Each structure stands twice: as C-alpha cells, then as structure tokens.
Amino acid sequence: MTTSTVRVSDLQFAWPGQPLLLDIKSFELKAGERLFLRGPSGSGKSTLLGLIAGVLEAQAGQIQVLEHQMTDLSGSRRDQVRADHLGVIFQMFNLVPYLSVVQNVVLPCRFSKRRMSEAKQNGGAEQEAKRLLARLGLDDQDLLSRTVTELSVGQQQRVAAARALIGNPALIIADEPTSALDADSRDRFIQLLSEEARKTGAALLFVSHDGGLAPLFDRAVDLSDLNLAGRRAA
Amino acid sequence: MGVSILGLAWRSLMNRKVSAFLTVIAIALSVALFLGVEKARNAAKSGFNNTISGTELIVGAPSGQINLLLYSVFRLGNATAEISWGAYQDLDARDDVAWTVPISLGDSHRGYRVLGTNLGYFDHYKYGERQPLVLAEGDKFDDLFDAVIGAEVAKQLGYELGTPLVLTHGLGAGGLSDHDNRPFRVVGILRPTGTPVDQTIHVSLEAITAIHVGWESGARNPLADSITEEMIRGFDLTPRTVTAVFVGLENRATVLRTRRDINTNMSEPLLAIIPGQALTELWQVMGTAERVLLAVSAFVIAVGLVSILTSILTSLNERRREMSILRATGARPGHIFTLLIAEATVLGLVGAILGAVLIQVIFMIAAPILSAQYGVALMGTGPGLVDLYTIGAVTFAALFLGIWPAITALRRSLSDGLTVKL
Numbered sequence: 001m002t003t004s005t006v007r008v009s010d011l012q013f014a015w016p017g018q019p020l021l022l023d024i025k026s027f028e029l030k031a032g033e034r035l036f037l038r039g040p041s042g043s044g045k046s047t048l049l050g051l052i053a054g055v056l057e058a059q060a061g062q063i064q065v066l067e068h069q070m071t072d073l074s075g076s077r078r079d080q081v082r083a084d085h086l087g088v089i090f091q092m093f094n095l096v097p098y099l100s101v102v103q104n105v106v107l108p109c110r111f112s113k114r115r116m117s118e119a120k121q122n123g124g125a126e127q128e129a130k131r132l133l134a135r136l137g138l139d140d141q142d143l144l145s146r147t148v149t150e151l152s153v154g155q156q157q158r159v160a161a162a163r164a165l166i167g168n169p170a171l172i173i174a175d176e177p178t179s180a181l182d183a184d185s186r187d188r189f190i191q192l193l194s195e196e197a198r199k200t201g202a203a204l205l206f207v208s209h210d211g212g213l214a215p216l217f218d219r220a221v222d223l224s225d226l227n228l229a230g231r232r233a234a
Numbered sequence: 235m236g237v238s239i240l241g242l243a244w245r246s247l248m249n250r251k252v253s254a255f256l257t258v259i260a261i262a263l264s265v266a267l268f269l270g271v272e273k274a275r276n277a278a279k280s281g282f283n284n285t286i287s288g289t290e291l292i293v294g295a296p297s298g299q300i301n302l303l304l305y306s307v308f309r310l311g312n313a314t315a316e317i318s319w320g321a322y323q324d325l326d327a328r329d330d331v332a333w334t335v336p337i338s339l340g341d342s343h344r345g346y347r348v349l350g351t352n353l354g355y356f357d358h359y360k361y362g363e364r365q366p367l368v369l370a371e372g373d374k375f376d377d378l379f380d381a382v383i384g385a386e387v388a389k390q391l392g393y394e395l396g397t398p399l400v401l402t403h404g405l406g407a408g409g410l411s412d413h414d415n416r417p418f419r420v421v422g423i424l425r426p427t428g429t430p431v432d433q434t435i436h437v438s439l440e441a442i443t444a445i446h447v448g449w450e451s452g453a454r455n456p457l458a459d460s461i462t463e464e465m466i467r468g469f470d471l472t473p474r475t476v477t478a479v480f481v482g483l484e485n486r487a488t489v490l491r492t493r494r495d496i497n498t499n500m501s502e503p504l505l506a507i508i509p510g511q512a513l514t515e516l517w518q519v520m521g522t523a524e525r526v527l528l529a530v531s532a533f534v535i536a537v538g539l540v541s542i543l544t545s546i547l548t549s550l551n552e553r554r555r556e557m558s559i560l561r562a563t564g565a566r567p568g569h570i571f572t573l574l575i576a577e578a579t580v581l582g583l584v585g586a587i588l589g590a591v592l593i594q595v596i597f598m599i600a601a602p603i604l605s606a607q608y609g610v611a612l613m614g615t616g617p618g619l620v621d622l623y624t625i626g627a628v629t630f631a632a633l634f635l636g637i638w639p640a641i642t643a644l645r646r647s648l649s650d651g652l653t654v655k656l
Contacts, residue, residue, distance in 0.1 A: 053562070055561060055562075055648075075567070076566055076567075076568075079564065079565075079566040079567070080564075080566075082562075082564055083563075083564025083565075083566075084564075086564075088562035088563070090559070090562070093555050093559075094559065095559070096242075096556055096559055096560065097249055097556065098245040098246050098248060098249030099242075099245060107560075107563045107564075108563045108564050110238075110564075111563060111564030111565055111566070111569065112564050115564075163563065
C-alpha cells in the first residue's frame with residue numbers, strides 16, 4: 001500500500017455535455033516506478049493527468065496520490081498536494097515568458113513550503129535550480145541570462161524538467177514532453193529525466209502517442225487497455 | 235530566490251511594455267487633468283474670494299448685490315445710479331465706521347477703467363491675505379492730473395513714469411469723447427496683484443470732477459476748451475456724486491447691524507453689501523460651469539480606468555498557457571486571481587502617481603510665469619491630500635475593476651485543466 005504513488009480505481013470522467021471519456025477500473029503507479037502511458041491523441045491522456053494532478057474533478061471513483069485521497073479533497077487541498085508533490089512537464093511552451101530561466105525553475109518553491117525547504121537543504125532554491133540545470137546540461141552562464149523565449153525547444157524542455165524536479169516531488173508527470181524534439185534530443189531528454197527521477201526517487205508518469213519510446217521505461221501501459229469508455233463506444 | 239505574486243505581476247506587465255505603458259499614460263493623463271481642474275478650480279476660487287479683503291462693506295446706489303460687486307470691484311458693467319456727496323459724508327461720519335474710501339467710475343483709457351478715489355484707497359484697499367497695494371515705481375497721485383496705473387496697464391500699453399495719457403468719457407475706444415483737453419501724467423505704477431486693480435487707472439476724485447467741467451450735459455460743451463487749467467484749479471472740485479464707497483468698520487462684529495442701518499435708515503436709499511458674501515454668491519453663479527468641468531474630468535478618469543480593463547482582458551487569451559503553467563507548478567486559483575488584480579492595481583497606482591507628479595511639474599513651470607505676467611498666485615496647488623485621495627481612489631478603482639479579468643482567468647484556468655488545447 002505504501003509503495004503506491006498513484007492509485008486509481010473505478011474512475012469515470014466526462015467533459016460537460018459530452019460522452020464518457022474515461023472509465024478506468026484500476027490503475028497503479030508504484031513509488032519510484034517509471035511508467036510509459038501510450039495513447040493516441042484525443043484518447044483522454046491529458047485529461048487523466050489533469051485528474052491525477054487534481055486540476056480536474058472526476059464524476060465517480062477514487063484517485064489516490066501518495067497518502068492523499070484526491071477525490072475527497074477540496075480544490076485548494078488538491079492544489080496543495082500538487083504544489084508539494086508533483087512536477088509537471090508539458091509538450092511545449094512550458095515556461096513563463098517573463099521570468100528568467102532560474103526564476104522559472106524555482107517557481108514551484110514559491111507555491112510550496114515543502115519544496116522550498118527541500119531545496120534549501122541543497123543550499124537554497126536558486127542554488128538547487130542551477131545545480132539541476134547543470135545536471136541537465138544547461139550550465140552555460142550566457143544561456144542562463146537569456147530570456148526563456150530565446151532558448152531552443154530542447155533547452156526549454158530541459159528547463160521545464162529542472163522545474164519539475166526541484167524540491168524533490170514524489171511524482172513527475174510528463175505530457176508528450178518530447179513530441180517537439182528530434183529523435184536524438186528526445187532520447188537524451190528521456191534519459192536525463194529518468195536519471196534525475198531515479199536519483200530523487202520520484203515516480204515518473206510519461207505520456208506519449210509514440211509507442212517507440214516504451215523500451216526506455218520500466219513498464220508500459222496502453223490507455224486503450226485501461227479505458228473501458230473507449231471500448232464501449234467502439 | 236522565487237518571485238512574489240506582486241513580482242510576477244510586475245514582470246508580466248514589463249513583458250507587455252507597450253500596452254502597459256500606454257495604459258499607464260492614459261491613466262496618468264486623466265489623473266493629471268482631473269487634479270489640474272480640481273487645483274485650478276480651488277486656486278481660482280481662493281484667488282477670486284481674495285480679490286478684495288479688509289473691506290467690511292461696499293455701499294452703492296440700490297441695485298443688486300452682485301451688480302454692485304461687479305462694477306465696484308471687478309470694474310464690470312455700470313452703476314445705474316450714484317450716491318450723493320452728502321450721503322457719503324453721512325456715511326463717513328457714522329460712529330461705527332472707521333474709514334471710508336469713495337470711488338468714482340465711468341471714464342476709461344484705451345479700454346482700461348479709470349477710478350477716481352482719494353489717497354485712503356492706497357492705505358485701505360487690500361487683497362489676498364490682507365496684502366496692501368504696493369507701488370513698483372513712482373508715487374501716489376499728488377497733483378490734480380496725476381495718475382497711478384495698474385501693472386497690467388503699464389505692461390500692455392508700455393507706459394512708464396511721466397507718460398501722458400488722455401481719458402475717454404465713458405467706455406469707448408477713444409475719439410470724439412476724449413477728454414483731450416485735460417491730459418494726465420503717469421506718476422506711479424503698482425505691482426501686479428492678480429486682481430482687477432492691475433487693469434485700473436487711478437486718479438483723484440477731484441480730477442474726475444475737473445475733466446468733466448464743461449461736460450455737464452454728458453457731452454462736451456463747445457465752450458469747454460475755453461476754460462483753462464488755471465481756472466479749473468481755482469474751482470471747488472469736491473465731487474457731487476460718487477459711484478460706490480468702500481467702508482471699514484471700527485468693530486467687525488457690528489457688520490450686520492451697520493449694514494441693516496445703512497440699507498434702511500440713511501438720508502437717501504443705499505445698498506450696503508458684505509464683499510465676502512457677495513463674492514460667494516457670485517462664485518456660485520459661475521460654480522456650475524466649474525462643477526461641470528470637474529465632472530467631465532472625472533469621466534475622463536473613468537475612461538482611463540476602462541483602458542486598464544481593455545489591456546488586461548485582451549491579454550488574457552494569449553496568456554491561457556501562462557496561467558496553466560502557473561497552475562501546474564502549484565499556483566492556487568487565488569494566486570491567479572491575485573496576479574491579475576495586482577496587475578490592474580499596479581497599472582492604476584503607477585498611472586495615478588505619474589499623473590499627480592505630472593500636474594505638479596506643469597504647475598511648477600506655470601506658476602512663475604503666471605505670477606510674473608499676471609500677478610496670479612496659484613494658491614494651494616502644491617501636493618496635498620487631494621492628490622493622495624485621488625491616487626488612492628484610482629488605485630482602488632483599478633483593483634476593483636481587476637476583479638473582472640481575474641474572474642475570467644480564474645474560470646478559464648479551472649476549466650482548462652493542465653493543458654490548453656491550442
């Protein structure tokens with residue numbers, strides 16, 4: 001029980017006025033596990049991530065993140081769980097355009113005391129941000145002083161990864177983070193992300209339509225195998 | 235270190251510099267306009283109310299309170315009737331009256347009014363905070379055909395000490411009804427006062443009588459020129475009538491009783507007015523326009539505030555991604571809400587402060603010019619509570635208006651989830 005980072009059971013979700021999108025009997029992500037979740041566009045992957053992250057509310061069922069029963073919590077408590085324990089990476093445009101690289105990375109510490117104090121144990125939020133950026137291959141001072149919109153997509157994604165990792169969250173959620181990258185930087189990005197996640201002991205939930213990435217992870221799951229809603233409709 | 239929500243708001247605005255700058259300018263201009271109108275209005279009002287001070291009563295022939303004030307103090311319009319010299323002497327003899335200054339109006343010089351009076355005028359006529367008239371050059375009138383001119387007259391007509399001038403009967407531009415047989419000479423020039431005194435030519439009461447010798451019918455008697463100056467100087471030049479009388483009392487507390495006495499018990503019907511009261515009444519007549527101006531400038535502020543709304547609301551679409559990033563990194567809806575409110579508030583605050591500074595700069599540049607050219611002192615236009623209140627009100631209004639975009643962004647960030655479908 002304590003080894004679960006995410007546990008989903010009997011989950012049902014539909015967008016207002018639309019047919020059932022997700023109907024998942026059971027889904028589990030173990031602590032420290034690196035899971036690849038495959039599914040085509042529009043299959044409800046992002047919605048599932050939104051539900052796990054506590055940004056969306058399910059119509060039925062349970063979602064447990066660490067010891068928190070997300071489906072029983074108020075919106076603001078879910079926000080707190082997300083702030084404290086989740087790192088999120090999007091497909092692209094991950095960065096707040098008006099903040100510097102380092103300010104973008106330390107952003108989660110601003111919203112979570114827990115992650116701030118974790119970062120402080122490693123010498124302070126800014127220090128920790130620079131350390132993570134360096135580990136991800138972004139240690140060029142000139143690069144760090146640039147505005148984030150001047151960075152390449154690959155560099156932006158690595159900044160986003162550093163932001164997701166800062167303050168040792170227990171779960172990293174990555175929603176198609178490599179779809180805008182070429183094959184070389186894609187594999188390198190996943191490798192770096194996996195390494196860092198392993199070092200901090202974070203579980204990684206990696207979502208993509210590209211089944212070819214599956215071998216890079218501990219386990220791969222097809223959303224269409226999980227989701228009964230899609231099957232019924234078909 | 236991380237950035238506070240206010241820091242985020244500031245950086246977000248800096249990221250949209252042009253739009254933020256234009257919005258701030260709109261607010262600044264509207265606030266400057268409003269404060270400018272408000273301050274100029276107060277300065278005009280206090281300047282206006284200080285046109286005459288130290289005079290307890292103005293007495294003239296019965297007409298209206300404002301009419302008497304207009305012709306005796308502002309040299310506007312004409313007296314419908316005059317007071318007899320006898321009535322003036324009765325007035326002067328009253329026990330409760332400390333001093334009297336008779337004035338006689340009716341002639342002009344190139345559009346400037348001529349005021350006949352006695353030397354007491356220079357001692358007793360006060361303006362502003364009981365400031366006396368001060369001669370910039372020369373002396374008070376001494377000889378029969380001496381004239382003391384106001385600062386504006388000297389400046390506009392380029393007159394100096396010793397310049398001869400010819401008075402015109404009535405208010406015409408000059409010509410046929412000139413008193414050209416009796417030229418005057420400038421012996422004194424007054425300092426600027428910012429009051430109608432600046433536009434007045436002061437001569438003695440006797441001079442007014444003298445130049446009208448031969449004009450008893452209202453126009454020049456063909457024989458008038460045959461009367462020499464020496465003959466005139468030999469006449470009894472005590473005026474038969476005066477236009478109005480400025481009165482100072484022994485005891486200010488008796489002003490109402492003295493006024494009623496004069497209005498009812500004198501040998502001939504007279505009207506006594508209290509200048510402060512009449513000035514207030516006159517200001518109320520003109521006050522409507524001034525209030526309309528203030529209302530218009532308040533509306534301009536409203537327009538400025540709407541520009542805050544426009545700039546933030548139009549930015550929201552392109553910022554959906556930014557909002558969802560903030561949400562994903564742990565921002566609660568309250569943070570998003572606060573961020574947008576803070577942006578609106580910062581725009582309002584910066585704009586309002588800039589506007590208040592702008593109007594001070596304008597007044598700082600304008601004040602010495604106005605003071606030197608027209609003797610108008612812009613009283614109470616310096617930084618004051620009104621600036622503080624206006625900045626506070628505009629900032630608060632901006633904060634309040636910020637609720638709208640804040641709620642829109644909040645709703646969207648809740649329904650968008652983690653990812654925005656672009």
